[in-house]
Amino acid sequence: MTDRSLLILPGDGIGPEVMAEVRKVIDWFGTRGISFTVTEDLVGGAAYDAHGTPLTDATMAKAQEVDAVLLGAVGGPKYDVLDFSVKPERGLLRLRKEMDLYANLRPAQCFDALADFSSLKKDVVAGLDIMIVRELTSGVYFGEPRGIIKEGNERVGINTQRYTESEIARVARSAFELARRRGNKVCSMEKANVMESGVLWRQVVQEVRDAEYPDVELSHMYADAGAMQLTRWPKQFDVIVTDNLFGDLLSDLAAMLTGSLGMLPSASLGAPMENGRPKALYEPVHGSAPDIAGQGKANPIACILSFAMALRYSFDLGSEAERLEHAVNAVLADGLRTADLMGPEGGTPISTAQMGDAIVAKLAASV
Numbered sequence: 508m509t510d511r512s513l514l515i516l517p518g519d520g521i522g523p524e525v526m527a528e529v530r531k532v533i534d535w536f537g538t539r540g541i542s543f544t545v546t547e548d549l550v551g552g553a554a555y556d557a558h559g560t561p562l563t564d565a566t567m568a569k570a571q572e573v574d575a576v577l578l579g580a581v582g583g584p585k586y587d588v589l590d591f592s593v594k595p596e597r598g599l600l601r602l603r604k605e606m607d608l609y610a611n612l613r614p615a616q617c618f619d620a621l622a623d624f625s626s627l628k629k630d631v632v633a634g635l636d637i638m639i640v641r642e643l644t645s646g647v648y649f650g651e652p653r654g655i656i657k658e659g660n661e662r663v664g665i666n667t668q669r670y671t672e673s674e675i676a677r678v679a680r681s682a683f684e685l686a687r688r689r690g691n692k693v694c695s696m697e698k699a700n701v702m703e704s705g706v707l708w709r710q711v712v713q714e715v716r717d718a719e720y721p722d723v724e725l726s727h728m729y730a731d732a733g734a735m736q737l738t739r740w741p742k743q744f745d746v747i748v749t750d751n752l753f754g755d756l757l758s759d760l761a762a763m764l765t766g767s768l769g770m771l772p773s774a775s776l777g778a779p780m781e782n783g784r785p786k787a788l789y790e791p792v793h794g795s796a797p798d799i800a801g802q803g804k805a806n807p808i809a810c811i812l813s814f815a816m817a818l819r820y821s822f823d824l825g826s827e828a829e830r831l832e833h834a835v836n837a838v839l840a841d842g843l844r845t846a847d848l849m850g851p852e853g854g855t856p857i858s859t860a861q862m863g864d865a866i867v868a869k870l871a872a873s874v
């Protein structure tokens with residue numbers, strides 16, 4: 508047993524495929540004396556198939572106990588017919604909510620070797636390094652009332668955008684703290700022009716900045732304009748803080764600036780516990796990719812970089828995280844590409860497993 512515990516939840520679709528490559532990386536660190544006590548369990552459709560629920564109470568309890576949870580992806584067309592309350596995605600949302608993982612960090616970094624590949628011009632993305640901080644435990648994802656009700660002869664679908672002051676303030680603090688360690692700039696995105704929750708969001712973020720972070724530059728942008736600016740000139744941003752739904756959309760958009768959705772990792776963090784570390788779940792931003800599942804085509808880099816974030820944020824292993832990120836960069840610099848990192852002109856892609864092996868080989872060569 509080590510004092511570093513990890514719960515791995517591979518999930519559905521390409522989740523188990525990309526997680527298998529992370530296991531190789533974990534094993535390699537083990538050979539270097541940095542070991543983890545790993546347990547594996549089911550989430551999403553895989554848990555539903557086995558237990559009739561996308562997350563059992565026992566798995567939930569395990570997630571609360573470990574230092575970090577690493578999740579692959581959940582969902583898929585097979586489960587589209589299920590009742591909403593047992594859909595695979597509900598398992599992930601329960602983890603986020605019950606672990607109180609309110610700050611979702613989604614870094615969009617363009618690796619040098621991919622600057623030519625982005626759908627945007629090279630000078631727009633080369634060297635790009637932005638951090639989206641998405642509020643993850645509130646907003647329209649969780650607000651009440653919700654549901655589908657009958658009104659006269661019609662069905663009405665209802666979801667509620669709801670934010671309390673303290674929910675906004677705590678994620679704003681996460682963004683300002685991160686900014687201080689980066690470019691010292693935060694842009695907050697909402698729709699204060701049409702939503703009261705957006706008005707409150709803007710006020711509270713400004714108040715937190717004025718009272719506690721006067722040294723950090725703060726700007727505000729409507730989220731629709733923010734989406735436009737992200738594609739026009741993304742390097743104007745350092746840290747972006749935004750709500751749950753806008754953060755979901757903007758982070759998929761930001762992923763494509765880096766070349767592929769298969770490149771973007773994430774860390775979902777709660778408040779620091781007594782040991783100074785946050786409760787944490789790490790997962791790639793992408794989903795279960797049913798269109799390529801089972802074919803060895805998935806890019807494992809987003810999941811591997813999510814493990815790098817775990818090294819940094821949950822285990823104080825910042826230099827090991829950097830070593831892993833450098834290994835990814837070196838593999839890309841060698842020209843190795845999974846299919847998602849190839850343009851219409853084509854080339855010969857490598858498989859999910861070959862990408863994992865190449866990254867481990869670079870790690871080994873780095874010592």
Ligand SMILES: NC(=O)c1ccc[n+]([C@@H]2O[C@H](COP(=O)([O-])OP(=O)(O)OC[C@H]3O[C@@H](n4cnc5c(N)ncnc54)[C@H](O)[C@@H]3O)[C@@H](O)[C@H]2O)c1
Pocket residue numbers: 521525579580581582583584596599768769770790791792793794795796797798799804805806807809847
């Ligand atoms: N965190 C999660 O578990 C998560 C995130 C997003 C979507 N989902 C779920 O995944 C299912 C499919 O959703 P979707 O198709 O809208 O989104 P998706 O992210 O699964 O796929 C979108 C597109 O990106 C490609 N892609 C995604 N990840 C890739 C990777 N690592 N390598 C190469 N290509 C990759 C897919 O092939 C697909 O063409 C849904 O059930 C959705 O709810 C889960």
Ligand SMILES: CC(C)[C@H](C(=O)O)[C@@H](O)C(=O)O
Pocket residue numbers: 582596599600755792794
């Ligand atoms: C699968 C789904 C619940 C999830 C979300 O909407 O948060 C996903 O899209 C994400 O980006 O993590």
Ligand SMILES: [Mg+2]
Pocket residue numbers: 755756759792
């Ligand atoms: Mg998403």
